[in-house]
Amino acid sequence: MKKLNKITALAFLVITFLSCFEEKESASAVASNSESETTQEHPKLILTAQGVKNIRAQLGSIPIFDKTLEKVKAEVDAEIVAGIEVPIPKDYSGGYTHSRHKQNWFILQKAGVLYQILDDEKYAKYVKDMLMQYEALYKTLPLHPKTRSYARGKLFWQCLNDSNWLVYVSQAYDCIYNYLSEEERNTLETNLFRPFADHISIGSPQFYQRVHNHSTWGNAAVGMIGLVMNDEELIDRALYGIKDLKLDANKKDDDGGFLNKDGKAGFLANIEEPFSPDGYYNEGPYYQRYAMYPFLVFAEGLHNVKPELKIFEYKDGVLLKSINALLNLSDADGDFFPLNDGQKGMSYYNGSLVTAVDISYHYGNQDPGLLSIAKEQNQVLLDDSGLAVALGIKNGKEKPFNKKSINLSDGPKGAQGGVGILRNKDIELVFKYASQGSSHGHYDKLSYSLYENGEEVIQDYGLARFVNIEQKGGGNYLKENKTWAKQTIAHNTVTQNEVSHYGGKYDIGSQHHPELQYYNFDNEDIQVVSAKENNAYPGTEMLRTMALLSDNDFEKPFMLDIMKVTSKKANQYDFPYYYFGQVIQTNFEYKTPETLKPLGPRNGYQHLFVESMANAKNENSKFTWMNNQKFYTLTTLTNNKDELLFTRIGANDPEFNLRRDPGLLLRRKNTKNTIFVSVIETHGSYSPITESAVNSKSNMSELKVVYNSEDYTAIKLTHVNGKVQLFITVNRETSKEKKHNLKIDNKNYEWSGSYYFE
Amino acid sequence: MKKLNKITALAFLVITFLSCFEEKESASAVASNSESETTQEHPKLILTAQGVKNIRAQLGSIPIFDKTLEKVKAEVDAEIVAGIEVPIPKDYSGGYTHSRHKQNWFILQKAGVLYQILDDEKYAKYVKDMLMQYEALYKTLPLHPKTRSYARGKLFWQCLNDSNWLVYVSQAYDCIYNYLSEEERNTLETNLFRPFADHISIGSPQFYQRVHNHSTWGNAAVGMIGLVMNDEELIDRALYGIKDLKLDANKKDDDGGFLNKDGKAGFLANIEEPFSPDGYYNEGPYYQRYAMYPFLVFAEGLHNVKPELKIFEYKDGVLLKSINALLNLSDADGDFFPLNDGQKGMSYYNGSLVTAVDISYHYGNQDPGLLSIAKEQNQVLLDDSGLAVALGIKNGKEKPFNKKSINLSDGPKGAQGGVGILRNKDIELVFKYASQGSSHGHYDKLSYSLYENGEEVIQDYGLARFVNIEQKGGGNYLKENKTWAKQTIAHNTVTQNEVSHYGGKYDIGSQHHPELQYYNFDNEDIQVVSAKENNAYPGTEMLRTMALLSDNDFEKPFMLDIMKVTSKKANQYDFPYYYFGQVIQTNFEYKTPETLKPLGPRNGYQHLFVESMANAKNENSKFTWMNNQKFYTLTTLTNNKDELLFTRIGANDPEFNLRRDPGLLLRRKNTKNTIFVSVIETHGSYSPITESAVNSKSNMSELKVVYNSEDYTAIKLTHVNGKVQLFITVNRETSKEKKHNLKIDNKNYEWSGSYYFE
Known part of the structure; x- marks a missing residue:
């Protein structure tokens, strides 16, 4: 009410x-x-002269647009009253001068748009006045005084933020272009925009001349100001990179990523390389979200100014496809799965996703599902695409955006692994078999995370960083990002001999990737994805098959996980489960030590305290926990030499940079070939108000490997009520058509395709 | 939408x-x-013949009542379809037979009420059939096979639950009394109800003959069946206890509480003793909530059958006052503050609070604020009082229930300390200076907890128990409740020499209590409460003054805490802050050890791991943390011998019964008289969507004690912007009228009353 x-x-x-x-x-x-004769050329980036006319004609009758406009107007008006501030650059992210210049770029863009839509000169004057202050400041500026970046900016400590500034401010300049005299334009272009564009490109090739989200921002910044200034040279530099420049292929950036390994550069290369044909962005959704804005606004500008480039059709329309992929890489709350370096809580409510959704709707095929997301976002772009969305919503065209199971290939040609997301009812299983993911990648081949209705059941840690919280390392990556978050043991996959995949080496990781075995979402109740990785540990093959299965004996779909490891020598395998909440019950007896010690000396192990140790005594080890008033049970195959360790993150963390999250680690020592088989059930609930526990126990009685060969692995699942199910996954000939025939315990099983389940 | x-x-x-x-x-x-001639006598407990007529006349036009009825009907109908189950008793709480019999008592009561309201014989028959099965079972039953209780029941492992059963089932019996033949009634009364009432009373005097929430249930059970059976002897036994019975005054129950120290017993004594004149229940809100139901339904029955007793006027109307007190002992979400043994999450959405709110409205003064809570509860009692509430809501009479600052005295005469709740905007400060609180009390004199908009900022741990979760110790108190949750170090107050208040001894704690110095809520921006405790540590006096202060320099009201300790000898004082979330910044340098060790060997210290150690180097130590995307800063007075320890709960916890919550502990060694002065600010926010941190830093620059004597303590607060405020608290002559005159730094301060602040 x-x-x-x-x-x-x-x-x-x-x-x-x-x-x-x-x-x-x-x-x-x-x-x-x-x-009309003089104005026809500007605005032309995100607004067009015709678009402005259409918007003005509809104002007052397009609620979501009107509301956004009202909010933006209130914000800009308040800034105008507060007065212009253009401080001398001084701080890292989160500091005053950083925040102020960042605030300015947003306000400039908004004020420019308001000038166009409301035709009120006060906005144009405000933009002009601030730009003139920037002009006066910029020409005096040396490099930013903070030295930590591999590519220092002038307004900001890193060129990346200078580029952010220019991407936005180009739009503001475009909006007031006609308001300015030619002399004023000359002043700005000569002393501010041109040298600004040069500094972030030819002045900072290690930043600009790459395939990387940083460079995308740089390319878009140079390209957009180029479009406004009608400067073909800048536009070319944006699209194709700095002409005739070759960088040292072995140099690396702050994050340990190669600066420019294969010589590719420019906006088009940045579309070509990181996006798979399915639209998956190789750094993962968190950085895709960040990169989306420059990709899309520059594309919008190119579409308007250089329609002959057909930018939205480039690489089979991958820019628009990538928006669909990105939306599908979010949980039930719209939060992006924190693959690689992703900060949790980033979601499709972020402003760049407003851009993405609106542009996708307008320049794509007007998917009515996008309108429902736009409605949830409760704002639109104040441009032609925002108008289209506002009209769509006004005309009641929206439909729910139903996220379904999806497999997204990785790699420029879609042949470098991928990400499979299995969905059934409230359960989402995210299986990552993607490639390294550039410098923001983690060493987590064949890892997964599990969600229930937007809540993490088995978590991916995400990054070790408090973005823009100045007190925590200036808001930048913390050293624990490298020592913990990127390491294999921080993820829900196998670590062999306490060393991370590819030896934790970016150079090696970048050369390899897992390979899809198969995925099958044909039956909603039996969703399966399977992939293998042969290079993370030379001589060892890992083949993981993950399924989301429904059965009447279970309240909700449960996860079945089969990790088959084949090695030429005996190893130690560590297999963690990063759950949340409190231990309710185990069927193994553990001992808790008086003092807590780190699990190991390096590769992330130094950050795990051992809270208890157990020797598995049962063929199935069981663990029930409770989190947020719901119960969860892991049932996992063990032998009597297996160890089970309860762990907690936080050892060797001298500045409390890590969360104290729990885990259960299954350790199998001195073993060549082995198989890890687990089921995770989510079940029941607890109410602290009625104080009643409902369905607090597992419904899985036993897991058993009944067949395991190079060709097939078969698991028998016995429910508590005695019902038996058999899951067979095909390990080699995984085509959908292939017929199989297998005898297990004197019974013949015949089926077609990559799995059998009954 | x-x-x-x-x-x-x-x-x-x-x-x-x-x-x-x-x-x-x-x-x-x-x-x-x-x-009408035969029905006039029954029902008479919670429903009356006239009430039933009124309800029937209004049905269909009283939405919240109709909705509740519909839900109850659906529930009972489903149970009728499922069939009656009356298993042989076997399990502890959470086990099958326990849950089934518990479920039965609720369904019986509901089916009885449905019979009356809907006049459908199927409900009467269902009740009769199940009662007959209970009759057949009960007469065969020995004591319950589980032996852990000090007072074993027959249907359940403890008499307490048998009493729960009878309180509900009496109502069911009342509802179908006239439906039964005299012979059927005789059978039930002779073989079931009378022996049942006898077992929980004369058969279990150690349970029945006490002042305790358990006994309240026992008294109500005996009294209510007595009212239905018109058995004056049972009614007397309920009201006044078992005649001529004296128990050993030194015996204790399972929880370590005295069974019957001063010989008092019976329902009236249970009203007399535990409730203060303000309606505070000495065990705290969690148990008050539990006890409220039998208090109120038996009172309702007495009101209907024995109006001459004027039960709702008893002890100056304390039963109804207690409901108001209880509602005020909840946070912004309606969750009760977990004082003493309280499970977090229990709230006024609990069914017993529906009873409390409806009865309070109907038999009290029809406070329109109660209607808004009833509306949130979204259900009413299906009786006369529920009808009154439904009609009140229907007629739009409801107003918001505004919780304000309140001081609730403790003790039968209101002279044994109390609880002060300071409220301003979203901030709630709960200051506990109450008496021991019976066997559910904690050793936490002058402790506090702090809330922001229903979220814990500085927590009280609550209890160590997973109520009704069978896997965790049968759902009963865990041993860590005694070794951790009750201990002083588990609370936000001073622990001297690593020993709990009163030596952690219930016998001693029960003899003493803190004393109110003053409270003053006259000015919303300056809310203060002050109390002292002289017996927790013989030879040491603790005087704590806590204030919630508002000032324009601060985004939200902040907490000022002055703990003045005066001792005859040198001691070690430990002063913890149980915050939540992640460390953002400190102004002291700490070292983190490679291995985590417990802080001490006993008295709760064995459960705290030390995560880092620091020596305070500044006169003010500062600590900023972040939780749920909000920032908090502690500023606390320190000297250069003070130690600051980051701690984490969970050491010596062999079954993972404790939450791994963090704390910061200020330790002052080898000191006689001292003063702890702290400010806690809640400020700013962080958005993971926009990735911006707002107001992430403290606005308090310095705290300084500028005067400290037996009579006055004065604190100078310097804000970051240089503004200075002075807070003086009166330590001795605290009356509101008293005039004071004090010279500090050559300046004269004159004021009236117990504090000065400007």
């Missing part, structure tokens, strides 16, 4: 506000018509 | 459902009229 009242109140405000400038709107329409 | 649709759908359902038995209603009205 409260919500409704708010909405009503807001609607009233919007109406009141909009009726105030209806008159003005028609007046300005006349004005812009009479000026 | 979703919510609205649901509501509409529900309303439709209700209407459809109700229109189905409108006809029936008038038919039954005739029937009951014609039977």
Whole structure:
């Protein structure tokens, strides 16, 4: 009821506000018509002259657009009252000068757009005045005083942020281009924009001349100002990189990524390389979200100014496909799965996703599902695409955006592994068999995370960083990102002999990738994905098959996990489960030590305290835990030499940079070939109000490997009520058509395709 | 919008459902009229013949009542379809037989009520059939096979649960009394109810003959069945205890509480003793909530059957006052503050609070604030009081229930300390200076907890128990409740020489209590409460003054805490802060050890790991942390001998019964008299979506003690912007009228009352 009242109140405000400038709107329409000869060229990036006309004609009758406009206007008006501040650059991220210049770029862009839409000169004047202050400042600036970046900016400590600034400010400049005199434009272009574009490109080739999200920002910045200034040289530099420049192929950036290994550069290469044909971005969704904005606004500008480039059709329309991929890489709450270096909580409510959704709707095929996300975002772009979305919503065209199971290939040609997301009811299983993911990649081949209704059941740690919280290492990557978050043991996959995949070496990791065996989502109740990795540990093959299975004996779909390891020599295998919450019950007896010690000396092991130790005594080890008033049970195959360790993150963490999250680690020593088989059930609930526990126990009685060869692995699942199920996964000939015939315990099983389950 | 649709759908359902038995209603009205001579005596406990008539007349036009009825009907109908199950008793709490008998008592009560309201014999028959099965079973039953209780029941492992059963089942019996033949009634009364009532009273005096929430249930059970059976002897036994019985005054129960120290017993004594005149229940809100149900339903029955007793006026109307106190002992979400043994998450959405709110409204002064809580509870009692509430809501009488600052005295005469709750905007400070709180009390004199908008900022641990989760110690108290949760170091107060208050001895704690110095809530921006404790450590006096202060320099009200300790000898004082979340910044340098060791050997110290150690180097030590995307800063007075230890709960916890929660501990060694002065600010926010940190730093620059004597303590607070404030608390003559005159740094301060702040 409260919500409704708010909405009503807001609607009233919007109406009141909009009726105030209806008159003005028609007046300005006349004005812009009479000026049509001179104005036809600007704006042209995200707004067009025709687009502005359309927007003005609809204002007041497109609720979500009107509301966004009202909010933006209130924000900019407050800034105008507060006055312009253009401080001398000094701080890292999170510090005052950083935040102020960042705030300025947003406000400039917004003020420019307001000038176009509302035709009120105060906005143009505000943009002009601030740009002139930037012009006065910029020409005096040396490199930014903070020295930590591999590519220092001038306004900011890193060129990346300078590029952010220019991507936004180009739009502001475009919006007031016609408002400025030629002399003013000359001043700005000569002293500010051109040298600015040069510094982040030819002045910083180690930043600009790469395939990397940083460079995408750089390319877009140079390209967008180039489009506004009608500077073909800058546009070319944006699209194709700095002409005739070759960088040292062995140099690396701050994050340990190669600066430019294969010589590719420029905006088009940045589309070509990191996106797979399915639209998966190789650094993962968190950085895709970050890169999306420059990809899409520059593309929008190119579409408007250089339609002959057909940028939205480039590489089979991958830019628009990538938006669909990105939306599918989010959980039930819209939060992106934190693959690689991803900060948890980033979601499709981020502003760059407003851009993505609106552009995808407008320049794509008007998917009505996108409108429902736009509605949840509760804002639109104040441009042509935002108008299209607002009209779509107004006309009631939206439908739910149903996320289904999806397999996203990785690699420029889609042949470098991928990410499989299995979905059934409230359960989401994210299986990562992707390639290294550039410098933001983690050493976590064949790892997974598990979600229930947007909550983490088995977590991926994410990154070790407090983005933009100045007190924590200036808001930058913390050293624990390398020593913990990237390491294999921080992930839900196998670590062999306490060494990370590829030896934790980026150079090696970048040469390899897992390979898809098969995926099959044909039956909603039996969703399976299978992949293998042969290079993480030379001489060892890992083949993991993960399934989300439904059965009437279980309250919810459960996860079946089969990790088959084949090695030429005996190894130690560590297999962790990063759960959340409190231990409810185990069927193994553990001992808790008086003092807590780190699990090992390096490769992430130094960050894990051992909270208890156990020797597995049963063929199935079971562990039930409770988190957020729900129960979860792991059932996993063990032998009597296996160890089970409860761990907690936080050892050797001298600045409390890591979360104290728990884990259960299954350790199998001195073993060549082996198989890890687990089921995770989510079940029941606890109410602290009624104090009743419902369905607090597992419904899985036993897991057993009944067949295991190079060709097939078969698992027998016995439910608590005695019912037996058999899951067979095909290890070699995985085509959908292939017929199989297998005898297990004197019974013949015949089926077609890559798995059998009954 | 979703919510609205649901509501509409529900309303439709209700209407459809109700229109189905409108006809029936008038038919039954005739029937009951014609039977009026025989029905006049029953029902008479929570329903009355007249009440039933009123309800039937209103059905279909009282939405919240109709909705509750619909839900209850669906539940009971499903149980009737499933069939009756009365298993042979076997399990502890959480086990099958326990849960089944518990379920039965609820269903019996509901089915009885449905019979009355809907006049459908199937419900009466169901109740009769199940009661007959209980009759057949009960007469064969020995004591319950589980032996852990100090007072074993027959249906359940403890008499407490047998009493729960009878409190509910008496109501069911009352509802179908007239449906049964005299012979059937004789059978039930002779073989089931009378021996049942005897077993929990004269058969279990150690349980029955006490002042304790257990006994309240016992008294109510005996009294209610006595009212139904019209058995004056049972009613007397309920009201006044077992005649002429004296128990050993030194015996204790399972929880270490005295069984019957001063010989008092019976329902009236259970009202007299544990409730203070303000309605505070000495065991705290969690147990008050538990005890409220028998207090109130038996009171309702007494009101209906024995109006001459004027039960709701007893002890100046304390039963109704206690409901108001209880509602005020909840946070912004309605969750009760977990004082003493309280399980977190218990809230006024619990069913017993529906009883409390409805009865309070009906038999009290029809406070419209209660209607808003009833509306949130979204259900009412299906009786006369529920009807009154439903009509109140229907007629739009509800107003918000505004929780304000409140001081609740403890002790039968209100002279044994108390609980002060300071509230301003979203901040709630709970200051506990109450007495021991019976066997569920903790050794936490002058402790506090701090809340922001229902979230814990500085936590009280609560209990160490997973109520009704069978896998965790049968759902009962865990041994860590005694070794950790009750100990002083588990609370936000001073521990001297690593020993708990009163030596952690219940016998000693029960003899003493802190004393109120003053409280003052006159000015919303300056709320203060002050109390002292002289017996927790003989020879040491603790005087704590806590304030919630508002000032324009601060985003939100901040907490000021002055703990003045005066001792005859040198001691070690430990002063913890149980915060939540992640360390953001400190102004002291700490070292983190390679291995984690317990802080001490006993008294709760064995459960704290030391995660880092520091020596305070500044006169003010500062600590900023982040939790749930908000920032918090502690500023606390230190000297250069003070130690600061980051701790984590969980050492010596062999079954993972404790939460791994963090703390910061300020340790002052070898000191006689001292003062701890702290400010806690809640400030700013972090958004992982925009990745921006707002107001992430403290606005308090310095705290300084500028005066400290037996009479006054004065603290100078310097804000970051240079503004200075002075807070003076009066330590001796604390009356509101008293005039004071004090010279500090050559400046005269004159004021009246117990504090000065400017």
